[in-house]
Amino acid sequence: MWDSLRQDLTYAMRTMRRAPGFAVTAVAILAIGIGATTAAFSVTDFVLIRPLPFPEPERLVRMYERTAGYSRMELSAANYRDWKQASTVFESLGLYHLAIGNLIGPTEPLRVEGAAVSADLFPTLRVQPLIGRLFAAGDDRAGAPGTIVLSYRLWQTNSAATPA
Amino acid sequence: MADEFGGDAGVIGKPVRLDSESYTIIGVMPQAFRFPTADALYWTATRFPEQEYSDRNNNWHYPVGRLRAGASSRSAPRSAPGARG
Numbered sequence: 001m002w003d004s005l006r007q008d009l010t011y012a013m014r015t016m017r018r019a020p021g022f023a024v025t026a027v028a029i030l031a032i033g034i035g036a037t038t039a040a041f042s043v044t045d046f047v048l049i050r051p052l053p054f055p056e057p058e059r060l061v062r063m064y065e066r067t068a069g070y071s072r073m074e075l076s077a078a079n080y081r082d083w084k085q086a087s088t089v090f091e092s093l094g095l096y097h098l099a100i101g102n103l104i105g106p107t108e109p110l111r112v113e114g115a116a117v118s119a120d121l122f123p124t125l126r127v128q129p130l131i132g133r134l135f136a137a138g139d140d141r142a143g144a145p146g147t148i149v150l151s152y153r154l155w156q157t158n159s160a161a162t163p164a
Numbered sequence: 165m166a167d168e169f170g171g172d173a174g175v176i177g178k179p180v181r182l183d184s185e186s187y188t189i190i191g192v193m194p195q196a197f198r199f200p201t202a203d204a205l206y207w208t209a210t211r212f213p214e215q216e217y218s219d220r221n222n223n224w225h226y227p228v229g230r231l232r233a234g235a236s237s238r239s240a241p242r243s244a245p246g247a248r249g
Contacts, residue, residue, distance in 0.1 A: 053196060053197075053198070056230075059230050059231040059233070060228060060229070060230055060231075061228070061229050061230075061231060062226060062227070062228055062229075063227045063228075063229060065223060067223075073223050074223040074224050074225055074226060075223060075225045075226070075227055076219060076220045076221060076222050076223050076224075076225070077212055077216045077217050077222070077225055078216075078217045078218065078219065078220045078222075079220055080225055080227055081217055083227070084227075087229075089229075089231055089232055089235040090229040090230060090231060090232065090235075091230045091231065091232045091233075092229070092230045093227060093228070093229040093230070094227070094228055094229075095210070095225045095226060095227045095228070096199075096200060096207075096210075096225070096226050096228070097210070097224050097225050097226065098200070098204075099208070101182040101183050101206075102182070102183055103180060103181070103182055103206070104180075104181040104182070104183075112205045112206055113203045113204055113205060114204050114205055114206035114207055114208065115199070115200060115204050115207055115208075116207070116208045116209065116210045117207050117208075117209065117210060118209070118210050119209060121228060124228055124229065124230045125199065125228070125230075126230075127193070127194075127197060127199075128194075129191035129192060129193055129194070130191075130192045130193060130194045130195075131173050131176060131191065131192050132176040132189070132190050132191030132192055133190050133191050134190070134191055135190070135209045139190075139209040139211075140209040140210050140211055140212075141211060142211050142212060142213045142214065143211070144209065144211050145188065146182075146185050146186055146187035146188065146208065146209075146211075147187060147188055147190045147208065147209055148180060148182065148187035148188070148189055148190065148206055148207070148208050149189075149190060149191045149192065149193060149206065149207045149208075150169065150175070150189060150191070150192045150193070150205070150206055151192075151193055151197070151204065151205045151206060151207075152192060152193055152194060152195040152197070153195075153205055154169065154205040154206055155169045155171060155175065155192045156169070156170070156171045157169060157170075
């Protein structure tokens with residue numbers, strides 16, 4: 001068996017050497033094909049297959065409004081409050097919206113992306129801080145003093161350097 | 165203070181300015197935590213004034229819910245009151 005395999009390989013090598021243009025093209029096509037498949041799988045794996053990095057991720061849902069003309073619309077705060085009060089299927093419900101701000105220190109201001117979250121969002125995700133605490137019930141009321149939680153990346157940053 | 169977080173645990177309780185407002189640093193998230201995307205570098209608490217609840221067409225919030233054990237995402241929309249406005 002090994003003999004015939006060796007003969008087959010030798011024959012293949014000879015054939016390729018005789019037609020190097022064809023051999024290079026074939027290898028290149030295979031390489032591109034394998035590369036494309038791998039890339040497509042990496043994206044699929046990340047987006048569709050890998051679970052969200054939170055406990056019991058299958059119970060987490062995002063909600064949208066369906067309005068005339070829009071099948072997926074962000075929520076108004078008013079509707080969110082009503083949904084939260086009337087809904088019975090959720091153990092916990094929180095909201096967030098995106099934000100961008102200029103973080104100002106004595107040296108260089110830093111333009112940073114972030115999010116504003118209701119106090120019940122992190123408990124909904126079941127996450128804990130590395131150090132310090134997360135938002136308490138009163139922190140998200142109108143007029144409460146400003147509180148901020150830093151990402152690990154921002155925490156590691158000196159503002160002289162932009163966050164990597 | 166904002167010029168050197170530098171991974172120092174002493175940042176907790178320190179003030180930073182975000183735009184023109186002052187905030188107290190209360191916590192730091194673990195390195196693996198990314199929400200809602202890897203671009204988010206900080207989180208503040210929503211502090212909506214009552215007017216925010218008066219306009220049902222001001223749609224800019226993303227709700228995230230954790231279903232009770234046994235509830236399915238199919239049952240969620242039916243149990244919520246329909247969006248008005």
